Amino acid sequence: MKFGAVPTGEAEGALLGHGQSIGARRLPKGHVLGTGDLATATAEGIASLIVAQLEPGDVAEDEAATRLAEALAGDGVILSAARHGRVDLIATCDGLFACEPAAVDAVNGWSEAIGLGTLWPLRPVRAGAVVATVKIIPYAVPGDVLAGAVEEARAAQIRVHAFAALAVGLIQTRLHGQPDKLFAATAATTRARLGRIGANLVHDVACAHDVGPLALSIEAQVDVPVVLIAGASATVDRRDVIPSAIVAAGGTIDRLGMPVDPGNLLCLGRIGARFVIGLPGCARSPKRNGIDLVLERIAAGLPIDGGVIAKMGVGGLLADTADRPEPREGRASAR
Template sequence: MIFGPARLGDDLAGAILAHSLKTTDRLIPKGAMLDAASIAALRAAGHSDITVARLEPGDVPEAEAARRLGAYLSGPGLRVAAPVHGRVNVFARSSGLLHLDPAGITALNTLDEAITLGTLADSMPVAPGDMLATLKIIPFAVPGAVMDRAEALLAGETLLAVAPFRSMVVGLVLSRLPHLKDAAIRNTIEATRRRVTARGGTMLDPIETSHETAPIAGAIARLRASGAELLLIAGASAVTDRADVAPAAIVASGGTIERFGMPVDPGNLLCFGRIGGVPAIVLPGCARSPKQNGIDFVLDRIFAGEAIDNATIASMGIGGLLKDFTPRPAPRIPRTAPKAAPFIAAIVLAAGRSSRAAPANKLLTALPDGRALVAAAADHVLASRADPVIVVTGHQADLIRAALAGRKMRFVHALRFAEGMAESLKAGIAALPEQVAAALICLGDMPLVDAATLDRLIAAYDPDEGRAIVIPTHRGRRGNPVLWDRRFFAEIVALGGDAGARQILARHMDEIVEVEMDDDAVLRDFDTKDALTSLKGIP
């Protein structure tokens, strides 16, 4: 590839523009391949000398290089997105444990500065839709010889994979002492249940016993008889030795203790054993809290179907320091106030004239439960974490307000709603409080998008990690609603006519995260007479 300044002329057709340039009526972005029309437009705008990249024989353009190398990253549980600006992102299709080949990744990154691959850390738990890796081609093209070496290196290699979590049946024993409060038992059960269900498991009814070896062993026997594939024991007091009450109950049940203590803090006092082929774990006291601790490291590997032994637990020390504390002479990072959770608002668009369903207003269509269609959509939004909820009205505004009466939401009227969706978006954005960090743009004619779906979109939002625009998908198709970070509000407000905010996406591909949904609710709006007829079967 030849890179440098050049005199603007017809001989630059096929060259790649190195920097974005304005013409009289548009912006020609960097990376654009020049043709006769763009060269003429640049001349008319007064440009004479520009910087370009010209491909040499054998050079592979960035998009093609990214596509070819990205194909080697595909595998079970993974989804490789289409290349955008020389970048290919890899996403998880399922929940599981991420595994990397550090040596292979380093070898690829060492091969040539034109090719880079960044990933999450090894052995991280991931959820569907999480971005695991990004492969970026740095220049506009990769020399053919470099591509040959990169493809030879990747052939037959698995640089990243997701070991899917298995559905396991888990038993929990909780021992009691007089000083232990009921709240502590409840917190332990709830925190444990969340850990189990988050990994796709199910939990048997917990068993409470006195803090003695024989009763705990009896509870273990009952849980094993009920089909427990993993046994967890929450002792009323912390374990202090392999021969302590709870570990002794594992031994009394015919099991062995393989490891007492782990190099993860919090979580040091975990005790790992086995009864036959069933893992049996005495939980550290910190497991009563939902915050990450040593038990999460162990559960991730068990649910991913991986063997756990003394050596495995010993290896968890790298990355196992999960907390800071006051006695350290010099804190590792400046102490600041905890970062507050961002305010995520929801804007429900309910201003349209419903022309495709005329003469009826689709939003007022009655569902079998008596609610209007727009009310069902709004109730899901109100049940989500989004706050505040703003409804944009326009056509038949009084009737829409009446259908939503009594609900905790704010109404704003789009005066020029008849001009198209852009006016509704402007009205909704303008009504957002200053403290709102992002907003879900919800459609009032999508009553099947429930609160759990909305909360998954909110949970995926993290602008610091490049997840500033969150889009739901189903089987590869993008749907609604879309969550937008505040920094895109100005671009949304600048839209006109019946343009939706989706046209902005092409300018911010690196800021998008897709969240795959199990059903097609995010694809189903009801804006035609036939679609509204199908509502009769919706509960």
């Protein structure tokens, strides 16, 4: 592609490099200059125009952006129409956005003419949300450059993993003196949290905060793939009440604790194909915390186990809250 000033009389069919007023009209950048445009410019004494002129083998910006976006679009994604060298990739469903950062980097590294921007990986999105955008920076790219970028893009597919409708059970354990309104509020918060990923709370029961009664309650909920346990006190050890009850009910503990804050004290267990999850105390709040990261992966059909949780540290410091009692802003140690 050629770019620069050319005599007005030689600019027919070229793309106007910058927006410019010619006669009574304001022509936008990228406007294809016709004979009428040039006649008006000449009559106004405009001797030259800054234009882009495509050369043999060049692919115009809209077509180039479309080809790249088509190569990138995986399941759960559709494309917008190209405009000014830009194509958006749009979620077709509620779900979890997924991409490989290294693959996105490789597409962007192929040529400075290409700009691919995405959301952070594993972010929940709604149907209709823009999850990525492709922008061709100049007005055209050479065909061989585009071909290489398209091949790179095939390995960088962008997807939205749709949330499946999950049936979820909730068990709340009770210590003497705890008010009934605490249990009602926890159930309401849990129901709203599940609603964000299209899941339904089908059981809400309470039992004593003791291994035997809790194990029996877990065993009773065989009809749901996910059981959540809101403990009357925090789980701090694998021998504590919630992990011990999961084991007593025939399960195993994949992970106790996660490198996510809020949400450190989550307990991930399994009984066969069922997930049994001891909730961190912050799950009583509607604010986003570690349990959301786990539930979103389950609803999206993505793997979740102790190894996956161990890798959640980068990005695991979630939005801070003013009502947390631990030392926060303004209370750092002198060291």
